[in-house]
Amino acid sequence: MKILTAAQTRQADQATLREQNISSATLMERAAAAFTQWLMARQSPAEAGEVLVFCGPGNNGGDGLVAARLLHGAGYAVRVFELPADRYSADFEANRQRLPAPVPISTVRADALPAVPPAALVIDALFGTGLSRPLSGLAAALVQHLNQAGARIVAVDMPSGLLADAPQPPDSPIIRARHTVSFELPKLAFLLPQNAPYVGQWHTVPIGLSREFQAAADGNRYFVDATLLAGRLPRRAKFGHKGTYGHALLLAGSRGKIGAALLAAQACLRSGVGLLTVRTPAVGYDILQTAAPEAMALPDSSPDYLSELPDLKSYSAIGIGPGLDKADSARQVLEKLLRAATVPLVVDADALNMLGANPELLALLPPDSILTPHPKEFERLAGPARDDYHRLDLLQEFCRAHQCYTVLKGAYTCLGTPDGALYFNSTGNPGMATGGSGDVLTGVLTALRAQHLSALDAALLGIYAHGRAGDLAAQHTGEAGLVAGDLTRFLGPALQELTTAEAF
Numbered sequence: 001m002k003i004l005t006a007a008q009t010r011q012a013d014q015a016t017l018r019e020q021n022i023s024s025a026t027l028m029e030r031a032a033a034a035f036t037q038w039l040m041a042r043q044s045p046a047e048a049g050e051v052l053v054f055c056g057p058g059n060n061g062g063d064g065l066v067a068a069r070l071l072h073g074a075g076y077a078v079r080v081f082e083l084p085a086d087r088y089s090a091d092f093e094a095n096r097q098r099l100p101a102p103v104p105i106s107t108v109r110a111d112a113l114p115a116v117p118p119a120a121l122v123i124d125a126l127f128g129t130g131l132s133r134p135l136s137g138l139a140a141a142l143v144q145h146l147n148q149a150g151a152r153i154v155a156v157d158m159p160s161g162l163l164a165d166a167p168q169p170p171d172s173p174i175i176r177a178r179h180t181v182s183f184e185l186p187k188l189a190f191l192l193p194q195n196a197p198y199v200g201q202w203h204t205v206p207i208g209l210s211r212e213f214q215a216a217a218d219g220n221r222y223f224v225d226a227t228l229l230a231g232r233l234p235r236r237a238k239f240g241h242k243g244t245y246g247h248a249l250l251l252a253g254s255r256g257k258i259g260a261a262l263l264a265a266q267a268c269l270r271s272g273v274g275l276l277t278v279r280t281p282a283v284g285y286d287i288l289q290t291a292a293p294e295a296m297a298l299p300d301s302s303p304d305y306l307s308e309l310p311d312l313k314s315y316s317a318i319g320i321g322p323g324l325d326k327a328d329s330a331r332q333v334l335e336k337l338l339r340a341a342t343v344p345l346v347v348d349a350d351a352l353n354m355l356g357a358n359p360e361l362l363a364l365l366p367p368d369s370i371l372t373p374h375p376k377e378f379e380r381l382a383g384p385a386r387d388d389y390h391r392l393d394l395l396q397e398f399c400r401a402h403q404c405y406t407v408l409k410g411a412y413t414c415l416g417t418p419d420g421a422l423y424f425n426s427t428g429n430p431g432m433a434t435g436g437s438g439d440v441l442t443g444v445l446t447a448l449r450a451q452h453l454s455a456l457d458a459a460l461l462g463i464y465a466h467g468r469a470g471d472l473a474a475q476h477t478g479e480a481g482l483v484a485g486d487l488t489r490f491l492g493p494a495l496q497e498l499t500t501a502e503a504f
């Protein structure tokens, strides 16, 4: 799905009203009802305790007023507090009128901020996508007051004070929500680590926003879900043979890091490749032949580090990096590979660090290569980022400048493309923050590229299936117990879920 900006969200709102011939009040009722249902499914009136709804002057506040009415109707103990303002939105005014008389409503005053018991449930409906600048004055004081109260906060659409798609100055007052319940689509802000203390866990609830508008909207930021991947992974052909599914080469491993080569190899084998050859230093030969008998091993003459580039003519894709170490001989192998390769490359780990240390090599990257840095490796490639937003700018610039695909690994792994698009992955869990996870990803991506998928399809399917394998594995191991080898076991089911169904 697309990630819309705050301005586009407003336009989507208007398009929905026109398309469905409904009033803005109806859409607000629908949105607030979806929010309320989400809340009621998780907190009974007894569990919620006193529900304090804080409303700003716009439509976010209007959502809060509708939620207050619906919660009161369902037996929750509700109080409403509104921010003083010169002007309230029309739908705010209308819903203030509709608030049932037993629900107390008061105006927030700077000299007497309302008491917020720690056991209360706070609904933050102060500001949503209409926020145009950091909060100041009474709104800022109220946000700080609410954050300090220690009560559970559930934010409507956005934690108030956070901008949907732009950074704000450090120390701007922002609600620290435990949950943020947003409408239809996630906001860019939710996907960046620096905003996690404010957003808490985020959820989306459907409100029937115009599909046509979403499909046609300009923009190059996407949230990678199963719908976006539909049709990208073909079924295997009945009369296919191992030659149909490509021959991958992995250049990986060094003494003490043969495990990285092995994990990449196992992941590659589990991702549908027809044939796999692994080039390791001689120390890896017996290990690979024993632990991954399906792969062919092609040992280097050097015992501990790669030193020679093998003949490349048999391979349909090549992955380099896992466990390589920073030996000079391995750097020379990388350079020779960059000069010689005519097939897609996947570049990871120490191979990326070598590119960072020798930026002139970046010019040799074959077009449509996929790079898979974590943020530290990316910093070595593209320089330091001021914040998470600036890192995305650097990612776009880097991919454009080097005409490559870059998978910036993290909680919402972000794929940058040569044309400047950003794709945020939706799968995965913190259990995957463990040694070897990245080696597995390199194996998956190399396998998908070897099978002649485009760089975009391979990268999207690869990051999603890798995270999904992590989610399936964690159902068995828990997050803390997850090791990278578990991922390889669940790649098959993860890819199967994505495989295009046979048309009738």
Ligand SMILES: NC(=O)C1=CN([C@@H]2O[C@H](COP(=O)(O)OP(=O)(O)OC[C@H]3O[C@@H](n4cnc5c(N)ncnc54)[C@H](O)[C@@H]3O)[C@@H](O)[C@H]2O)[C@@H](O)CC1
Binding pocket: 009, 010, 012, 013, 027, 028, 031, 032, 056, 057, 058, 059, 060, 061, 062, 063, 087, 089, 126, 127, 128, 129, 130, 131, 132, 133, 134, 135, 136, 139, 156, 157, 158, 183, 207, 209
């Ligand atoms: N787009 C959608 O799909 C829907 C949006 N709805 C709600 O409408 C919200 C957007 O409503 P609005 O556009 O009215 O915007 P908001 O309610 O987010 O805020 C706008 C109000 O805040 C004031 N304001 C903005 N920045 C401020 C600042 N820094 N300090 C003090 N005041 C400030 C504005 O003057 C205006 O009065 C969404 O977040 C959502 O909660 C729903 O009701 C219906 C569906």
Ligand SMILES: [K+]
Binding pocket: 060, 124, 125, 126, 127, 128, 155, 156, 157, 158, 159, 160
């Ligand atoms: K809010």
